[in-house]
Amino acid sequence: xxxxxxxxxxxxxxxxxxxxxxxxxxxxIIRVTHACVCGSDLHPYHDLPDxxxxxxxGHEAIGVTIETGxxxxxxxxxxxxxxxxxxxxxxxxxxxxxxxxxxVHGGFFDGAPSATQAELLLVPQADGTAVAIxxxxxxxxxxxxxxxxxxxxxxHHAAVRGGVGPxxxxxxxxxxxxxxxxVLASRQLGAQTIILMGRHTARTDLGRDFGATHxxxxxxxxxxxxxxxxxxxxxxxxVLEAVGHMPAYKQAYGVVRPGGVISRVGxxxxxxxxxxxxxxxxxxxxxxxxxATVRAYLEAAIPQVLDGTIDPGRVFDRELPLxxxxxxxxxxxxxxxxxxxxxx
Amino acid sequence: xxxxxxxxxxxxxxxxxxxxxxxxxxxxIIRVTHACVCGSDLHPYHDLPDxxxxxxxGHEAIGVTIETGxxxxxxxxxxxxxxxxxxxxxxxxxxxxxxxxxxVHGGFFDGAPSATQAELLLVPQADGTAVAIxxxxxxxxxxxxxxxxxxxxxxHHAAVRGGVGPxxxxxxxxxxxxxxxxVLASRQLGAQTIILMGRHTARTDLGRDFGATHxxxxxxxxxxxxxxxxxxxxxxxxVLEAVGHMPAYKQAYGVVRPGGVISRVGxxxxxxxxxxxxxxxxxxxxxxxxxATVRAYLEAAIPQVLDGTIDPGRVFDRELPLxxxxxxxxxxxxxxxxxxxxxx
Numbered sequence: 001x002x003x004x005x006x007x008x009x010x011x012x013x014x015x016x017x018x019x020x021x022x023x024x025x026x027x028x029i030i031r032v033t034h035a036c037v038c039g040s041d042l043h044p045y046h047d048l049p050d051x052x053x054x055x056x057x058g059h060e061a062i063g064v065t066i067e068t069g070x071x072x073x074x075x076x077x078x079x080x081x082x083x084x085x086x087x088x089x090x091x092x093x094x095x096x097x098x099x100x101x102x103x104v105h106g107g108f109f110d111g112a113p114s115a116t117q118a119e120l121l122l123v124p125q126a127d128g129t130a131v132a133i134x135x136x137x138x139x140x141x142x143x144x145x146x147x148x149x150x151x152x153x154x155x156h157h158a159a160v161r162g163g164v165g166p167x168x169x170x171x172x173x174x175x176x177x178x179x180x181x182x183v184l185a186s187r188q189l190g191a192q193t194i195i196l197m198g199r200h201t202a203r204t205d206l207g208r209d210f211g212a213t214h215x216x217x218x219x220x221x222x223x224x225x226x227x228x229x230x231x232x233x234x235x236x237x238x239v240l241e242a243v244g245h246m247p248a249y250k251q252a253y254g255v256v257r258p259g260g261v262i263s264r265v266g267x268x269x270x271x272x273x274x275x276x277x278x279x280x281x282x283x284x285x286x287x288x289x290x291x292a293t294v295r296a297y298l299e300a301a302i303p304q305v306l307d308g309t310i311d312p313g314r315v316f317d318r319e320l321p322l323x324x325x326x327x328x329x330x331x332x333x334x335x336x337x338x339x340x341x342x343x344x
Numbered sequence: 345x346x347x348x349x350x351x352x353x354x355x356x357x358x359x360x361x362x363x364x365x366x367x368x369x370x371x372x373i374i375r376v377t378h379a380c381v382c383g384s385d386l387h388p389y390h391d392l393p394d395x396x397x398x399x400x401x402g403h404e405a406i407g408v409t410i411e412t413g414x415x416x417x418x419x420x421x422x423x424x425x426x427x428x429x430x431x432x433x434x435x436x437x438x439x440x441x442x443x444x445x446x447x448v449h450g451g452f453f454d455g456a457p458s459a460t461q462a463e464l465l466l467v468p469q470a471d472g473t474a475v476a477i478x479x480x481x482x483x484x485x486x487x488x489x490x491x492x493x494x495x496x497x498x499x500h501h502a503a504v505r506g507g508v509g510p511x512x513x514x515x516x517x518x519x520x521x522x523x524x525x526x527v528l529a530s531r532q533l534g535a536q537t538i539i540l541m542g543r544h545t546a547r548t549d550l551g552r553d554f555g556a557t558h559x560x561x562x563x564x565x566x567x568x569x570x571x572x573x574x575x576x577x578x579x580x581x582x583v584l585e586a587v588g589h590m591p592a593y594k595q596a597y598g599v600v601r602p603g604g605v606i607s608r609v610g611x612x613x614x615x616x617x618x619x620x621x622x623x624x625x626x627x628x629x630x631x632x633x634x635x636a637t638v639r640a641y642l643e644a645a646i647p648q649v650l651d652g653t654i655d656p657g658r659v660f661d662r663e664l665p666l667x668x669x670x671x672x673x674x675x676x677x678x679x680x681x682x683x684x685x686x687x688x
Contacts, residue, residue: 093578094602102602102627161628234437258438258446268620276615281608281634283446284505287619290628 002344003118004325005054009047012057012326020114020122025071026089028126030063030081034146035116035342036316037328038085039176040267045329058117058342059085059109060149062142065130066120074127080137081130082302083116083123084294085109085150090128101291103128108291117325119344131298137306143313143341144305147181148298151339152312154265155181155242156301157292159189162238162263166190171227171255172212174242175203177315177339178265180210182240184312187211188304195227195236197251203338206314220247224254235260241289242266246273253279264289316341346688347462348669349398353391356401356670364458364466369415370433372470374407374425378490379460379686380660381672382429383520384588384611389673402461402686403429403453404493406486409474410464418471424481425474426646427460427467428638429453429494434472445635447472452635461669463688475642481650487657487685488649491525492642495683496656498609499525499586500645501636503533506582506607510534515571515599516556518586519547521659521683522609524554526584528656531555532648539571539580541595547682550658564591568598579604585633586610590617597623608633660685 003017020029035058048055065079075081088095088103095103105125109115114122123130133145144152155178164170170191172182175198186194187210196212197219198204204215216226228235235257241248244266252262253274262285274280280287304310318337320328322344331337347361364373379402392399409423419425432439432447439447449469453459458466467474477489488496499522508514514535516526519542530538531554540556541563542548548559560570572579579601585592588610596606597618606629618624624631648654662681664672665688672684 097601097603099603099628161630257441259441259443264625268625271618271620271622272616273619274615275617275619275631276612278615280631281612284443284632284634284637286505286630286632287624288628288630288632290625293628 001119002322004057004322006044006048006051006057007054008050009045012045012329014323014325020120022067022069024124025069026125026127027069028065028072028075028123028130029067030061030083030121030123031066032061032063032116032119032121032344034062034142035344036060036146037325037332037340037342038150039178041329042333043269045333055111056113056115056118058115060146060151061116061121062146062149063121068126072126075130075132079132081132082145082149082298083121083130084298086291086294087124087129088295089125090295095128098293098296100293100295117322117342119322129295131302133302141305143316144311145302146341147312147315148294148301148305150292150294151177151315152181152184153294153297153301154178154292156185156297158182158240158242158263158265158289159185161288162240162261164189164191164238167192168237169193169231170238170240171195171197171236172240172242173197173248173251174266175200175207176242179242180207180315181312182242183207183212184210184310186240188310195230197223197227200335220251223251227255231257237261238263240265244269246270249273253285256283256285258283261286261288265292315339319343345463346666348401348666350388350392350395350401351398352394353389356389356673358667358669364464366411366413368468369413370469370471371413372409372416372419372467372474373411374405374427374465374467375410376405376407376460376462376465376688378406378486379688380404380490381669381676381684381686382494383522385673386677387613389677399455400457400459400462402459404490404495405460405465406490406493407465412470416470419474419476423476424479425476426489426493426642427465427474428642430635430638431468431473432639433469434639439472442637442640444637444639461666461686463666473639475646477646485649487660488655489646490685491656491659492638492645492649494636494638495521495659496525496528497638497641497645498522498636500529500641502526502584502586502607502609502633503529505632506584506605508533508535508582511536512581513537513575514582514584515539515541515580516584516586517541517592517595518610519544519551520586523586524551524659525656526586527551527556528554528654530584532654539574541567541571544679564595567595571599575601581605582607584609588613590614593617597629600627600629602627605630605632609636659683663687
């Protein structure tokens with residue numbers, strides 16, 4: 001089959017690799033019909049060192065089940081399924097808590113031997129991981145359903161962990177696909193004021209469509225000052241940080257209201273950060289977030305897409321065949337595309 | 345009047361200073377009847393540089409109102425009041441949120457011109473700050489009531505911000521007076537399992553009386569392993585960090601369960617700390633806490649003391665006159681006393 005392999009920063013290739021095979025009775029194999037490139041795929045695209053064996057890429061997929069292991073009971077060959085970016089058994093203590101990304105039998109497709117930017121995908125813990133969508137679902141829903149494998153539900157996770165709700169003022173840092181998803185999710189959860197910090201007009205325009213009431217293009221101290229001005233000097237009850245770099249973290253604690261919450265879903269590209277009296281502690285700010293527990297939200301989100309309540313698929317502004325995926329990486333890296341849908 | 349003044353680390357003196365005077369119409373002056381030394385007073389006791397003008401010490405007090413400014417309406421001369429470690433107007437947006445330590449007219453007695461280890465105390469924002477206790481309250485309740493100015497309600501704040509409740513496993517790091525208070529507060533809030541990390545037997549014995557179901561004397565990696573063993577390898581839903589030093593912070597993220605909460609009330613003696621994928625982010629751990637919003641809890645806590653529901657005053661194991669306060673610092677620093685009550 002064809003799969004996407006990255007060999008070093010900037011070097012993305014589509015090449016023939018062996019087809020995946022069922023290894024455990026809980027595995028399934030799907031033929032990928034829809035995949036995409038994630039903002040987080042750009043991190044290795046920037047800094048992957050020489051990797052002679054290559055690194056398989058991709059962690060978002062919809063596909064058709066073509067083979068199931070002997071223990072798989074909830075999926076049948078022919079089912080179209082959404083596969084979250086992490087697999088999980090959905091039965092362990094942490095899955096029962098809803099923290100499916102900490103599943104004791106779980107793992108991440110990022111860096112796994114089988115990843116989603118490929119014709120075929122091995123899905124471990126298939127019963128716990130993949131969720132079937134109704135047979136005959138119209139193709140027009142597929143982009144939005146694909147966002148449920150990561151990007152929309154990552155924005156939703158940020159909002160849920162941050163306690164977004166009616167009457168709340170929410171600041172979203174980052175106008176990438178996750179930030180825009182966080183805007184849409186905040187609107188769904190009833191936020192009163194949604195301030196989007198970003199400076200790419202095409203993106204912030206979509207952010208306004210998704211529910212942003214204010215857009216702040218300024219960054220750093222100027223950006224903080226602007227958000228404080230909008231909030232009457234009080235700051236934001238919730239800050240959703242969808243970038244993962246230190247300047248975004250600093251903006252977050254600059255704009256959070258005393259007693260407020262910073263919820264991070266941008267994978268931190270740092271290990272240490274300010275948490276002392278002057279940043280978080282002094283104003284009783286809460287820092288939360290982590291890898292989105294997509295699987296825990298998936299069943300509730302599918303009908304929201306199918307009944308038209310949400311249309312997160314609007315984050316896709318380009319579509320390319322798998323064989324052109326290197327161009328998809330280039331477009332997203334150059335910010336010529338927000339998010340590229342890939343058809344294997 | 346006599347007041348406690350620190351001139352450098354280890355140099356604590358009681359000396360004559362001018363009596364406080366009403367400066368603003370919202371001020372009141374109280375004659376301090378009960379004060380004490382706080383674990384956090386030991387930080388300057390260890391590291392205060394030469395301070396020629398001296399630093400007034402103390403932030404916990406009960407006293408009798410002897411003078412009120414013209415705008416003070418809820419307190420009368422003769423009222424016995426509890427004074428929290430921070431003053432607040434109790435009317436601003438942040439006070440209405442319950443984040444009284446971020447009051448726009450607020451401040452901390454620590455480092456203020458008038459502090460509590462003295463015969464008289466100037467109380468700014470007296471209506472918002474001080475809370476009267478019933479006339480004729482028996483002296484035997486005073487130690488427990490005094491803990492409501494800081495230490496018990498700081499433990500309670502940790503537990504509240506951490507989401508302690510029925511069925512939860514709570515680990516308390518630190519067997520000082522705040523840590524023991526956090527144990528007692530966790531029991532009040534219905535925690536099922538309370539693991540106290542500390543190694544001073546006299547203190548951990550009091551911790552068991554307060555509700556600790558397990559005591560872990562080990563520290564660092566050994567301590568983390570022990571807590572994981574007690575929790576069946578899953579970790580603690582809530583970790584209450586009552587120390588403020590980096591090793592305690594590291595223990596906290598070592599023992600927190602995926603999706604769990606670390607609530608800090610030990611004033612951090614560091615500004616940066618691990619918050620990346622390997623510490624907090626990867627397991628969706630939440631970091632919260634800050635200066636305790638004592639004022640927001642005070643009215644509800646007073647009846648709990650007076651009806652015998654809680655007896656947090658048991659943290660006082662010594663009592664000295666104000667003139668001997670240097671000995672109180674020495675006893676606490678040498679861990680010969682847990683907490684010393686001072687009578688001016």
